Amino acid sequence: MLIPHEIRIQCSWVTVATKDKKAKWIQDKTEVPKCPIFVFIDLRSDQVGDLAEDLRYLLNREQVIAVLHESFHNKYKLSTVNPDRALTEVYGALATLKGVGHNFTDEIQKKMTIIIVGEDVFINWFLGVFCDLNLPDSPSIVPIALGIKSNIPFSFGWEFDAMKPVNKILETVLNHTKQIKADSWRILINLKAIPTDNQELPYCLHLCTPVDEPDRENVDNRPLIRGEFWNYFSIGVDDPRLYGASRFRHTSRTLNRLLAKVEVLKHHGDQWEMLSIPSSIRSIVCLNLPSFVGGLTPWTTANLKKDHRKGLTSSFTDDGRLEIIGSRDDLLSPKKRWIRLDQVREIRFKFIEESAEVVNMMIDGVPLKKSPLDGLDEIEISYCRQVSVLVEQGYSAKSIHDS
Structure with a gap:
């Protein structure tokens, strides 16, 4: 699992004598590890200190990298490295070494694993x-939750257990995993005007304002919120446990008071068609992985005969289709009255103009706060790209290539 010294010393966050970085090797005598690993840890977690030290003890300090998004305060005063810089330097070092004849770098590149x-x-x-870097021989990803039940790791079998020794986690990564692909989805939230209420956005989303030369995603040159999700997007959910105890729960509120229409595209080359939504539906979840908000897996109890009549098939992480799930209840309701509405390649939501309603949205577990309906025009979701993920044996997520 250890990254060879010859690679680590090329990275700017590693303290090493200049003469060592410029050393010339006579021959390849580097032993290629079975599973070379880099670990990136979110510095915001209260448990990051002990976990990072355990990992650094079992691997080495240079392979375990603390990361903190620029919008957060570094309360631990630890040295941090941006993930794009770290990965660019690592792969740059591999390319440099290969360029001077050290062919072991090819094997390391193929076997590289990134733990998040x-x-x-x-x-x-x-x-x-990570995906924006377009790295060669894209490394496998292992997403691990930090002390809480996070749904992306949970879907792939990586639920964090504070009592589980770190060496057991690494041993599982090394010997008890399988690689599959996972889709991601692009989301564009079109706005009628630039928000003036200092709306707080999750740092995985970006507000794009009109420019002189609009791009292909924003040909109308309107302000929009742009992002990507790997697990789910939900709309219309009205649950005080998600949005704060002060928010009033409207028990009679349904999506037909929010949406003018919902259109879906099922396959490439198809025409857009209207999605039929029962009038009692209060929320819709566009679901990519079989776990969201506390580990719910609604399609595992779906009515298979009804699904067959609708032309719905089994769901996979890499089939390029979103599960569209409707609910008559709050997202966290124990009743779980879910309706499987469709499987789609693209979906768009068109909002009723001048409605007094407030729309609640979540992306990968993060609520979009203060979303007034009079500021929203349309939401478009489409297939984006894939990443390789290592999954633990017995995982709930399934690949279309699973036998």
Whole structure:
């Protein structure tokens, strides 16, 4: 699991004598590890200190990297490294070494594994940064939750147990995993005007304002919120446990008071068609992984005969389709009255103009606070890209290639 010294000394966050970095090797005598690992830990967690030290003891200090998004305060005063910089330097070092004849770098590149330790919002942000780098021989990802039940790790079998020794986690990564692909989904929230209420956005989302030359995603040159999700997007959910105890629960509130229409595209080349939504539905979840908000898996209890009549098939993490799930209850309701509405490649929500309603939305477990309906125009969700993930044996997420 140890990254060879010849690679680590090329990284700027590693303290090493200049003469060592410039040393010339006579021959390849580097032993290629079975599973070379880098670990990136969200510095915001209260448990990060002990976990980081355990990992650094079992691996080495340079392979365990503390990460903190620029919008947060470094309360631990620990040295941090941006993930894009760290990964760019590591892969740059591999390319440099290969360029001078050290072919062991090819094997390391193929076997590279990245462990991400943090909550869903951190994993979402990190995966976006990671994918934007377009790394060669894309390394496998292991998402691990930090002390709480995060749904992205849970879907792949990586539920964090504070009592489980770190060496057991690493042993599982090394010997008891399988690689699968996982889809991600692009979300564009089109606004009628630039928000003036200082709306707080999760750091995995970005507010894009009109520019002189609009891009392909924003041909109308309107303000929009742009992002990506790996687990789920929900809309219309009205639960005080998610949005704060002060928010009043409207028990009679349904989606037909929010949405003018919902359109879906099921396959490439298809025409957009209206999605039929029962009038009693209070929320819709666009679900990519089989775990969200406390580990619910609504499609495991779906009515298979009804699904077959609708043309719905089994759900996989890498099939390029979203599960569209409707609920008559709050998202956290123990009743779990879920209706499987459709499987789609793209979906868009069009809002009723001048409605007095407030729309509640969540992306990968993070609520979008203060979302007045009169500021929203349309939400578009479409397939984005894939990442390789290592899954623990017995995981709930399934690949389309599983036998």
